[in-house]
Amino acid sequence: MKIPMLEKLMFDEPSIWITATTVATLISTAYLGFAEMIGNHLQYSKFTSSSSDKKPQGIKVSSRTGMLILYTPAFLAGVVSFFVFPDDGDGDLRFLLLKFAVTFHFFKRDLEVLFVHKYSGGMILGLIILISIFYFSAVVGLIVVHYLTLGIPxxxxxxxxxxxxxxxxxxxxxxxxxxxxxxxxxxxxxxxxxxxxxxxxxxxxxxxxxxxxxxxxxxxxxxxxxxxxxxxxxxxxxxxxxxxxxxxxxxxxxxxxxxxxxxxxxxx
Structure with a gap:
């Protein structure tokens, strides 16, 4: 059943596969929040040493390097989107603003890692790669899903x-x-x-x-x-x-x- 207000606020999804991707994204990100609430933290920042006696295992890299690995693939995905989905002259301002927003967001994060933040300790490489894939997938998903809505009312x-x-x-x-x-x-x-x-x-x-x-x-x-x-x-x-x-x-x-x-x- 469709909700009238949501219909006014959102595009119709172009396929059942996009709907399934949306639901899977919602469930997976909501699970991360639930995991935090029960104490299963993503081991970075002050939670690298949690209240548990277990130390995170794996290859360790400096925090600055780790944070760059987190954000840079998502930033590059945003940059590449301007070449993969160039302005075709139809003037889709919404799509241009979306590509700008996601690209600028992760560009800002990289700049902060390089020139603003101060770090101590390190990060586990396996966790870094996992979060990096999540950010990268989110950016690609945002851009590709929106591209597929072009032409929809x-x-x-x-x-x-x-x-x-x-x-x-x-x-x-x-x-x-x-x-x-x-x-x-x-x-x-x-x-x-x-x-x-x-x-x-x-x-x-x-x-x-x-x-x-x-x-x-x-x-x-x-x-x-x-x-x-x-x-x-x-x-x-x-x-x-x-x-x-x-x-x-x-x-x-x-x-x-x-x-x-x-x-x-x-x-x-």
């Missing part, structure tokens, strides 16, 4: 311009709070501190909040069910990881402010 409610504004808001907010995190550590410091400034005074993971905003913007630009599924699943994962991050800070710092929520100010 547009949704009655056009969100692409709102989506572009939301996307840029997310990019700027995410970058701003990443910079605040970097400034916490003085040169040669590797320990963790309670973040302050910006929305850190309200939530422990405002950078995750704005990353969710980024994906909401992308889904508004695309307006395909696949894009909304990616956004929903990614949001569940980031909300769950924010919950675990707050719990980690509470356990590590006795003076952690009780009024600071996980990811949504005043709510959660």
């Amino acid at each position: 547009e949704p009655l409610i056009d969100l692409k311009y709102i989506g572009l504004i939301v996307f840029m808001l997310g990019i700027l907010g995410n970058f701003y709070h990443h910079n605040l995190l970097v400034k916490l550590r003085k040169p040669n410091e590797k320990g963790y501190k309670i973040p302050q400034g910006g929305l850190f005074n309200l939530v422990i993971c405002p950078h995750y909040l704005f990353e969710i905003v980024v994906f909401v913007g992308i889904s508004f630009i695309s307006q395909t069910p696949f894009a909304f599924a990616c956004t929903f699943g990614d949001s569940l994962y980031l909300i769950a990881r924010s919950y675990e991050t707050r719990k980690w800070y509470v356990n590590k710092f006795e003076d952690f402010p009780k009024n600071v929520k996980c990811v949504i100010p005043y709510v959660f």
Whole structure:
């Protein structure tokens, strides 16, 4: 049964195979969020050494190298899309904005890895490859699925311009709070501190909040069910990881402010 409001907001899916891909994407990304909630963390950042006695096994690389491997294939997929699916003169602005958004998002991530973030420790190569494949597949899926909708009637409610504004808001907010995190550590410091400034005074993971905003913007630009599924699943994962991050800070710092929520100010 079709829901009238959703019909106004989304493209019709061009085939049963695209619908199956959308459902599989939603289930797999939602599972990652559930796994975080039950303590089965993806072993990077502060969760590299979890509360469990088991140490992650495998080939270890530096965190900076690992993060570049995470993001670069997705960025390159976005770049290649401009050549594989060039503007044919019909002026499909929505498709152009989508290719720009996903490419710029991962380009920004690579730039932050190279010039902004400070790292300590390392990452397990097997996990890096797994997450990298996930990001790469998401970018390819977003672009190919949208390409297949070209020629299908547009949704009655056009969100692409709102989506572009939301996307840029997310990019700027995410970058701003990443910079605040970097400034916490003085040169040669590797320990963790309670973040302050910006929305850190309200939530422990405002950078995750704005990353969710980024994906909401992308889904508004695309307006395909696949894009909304990616956004929903990614949001569940980031909300769950924010919950675990707050719990980690509470356990590590006795003076952690009780009024600071996980990811949504005043709510959660």
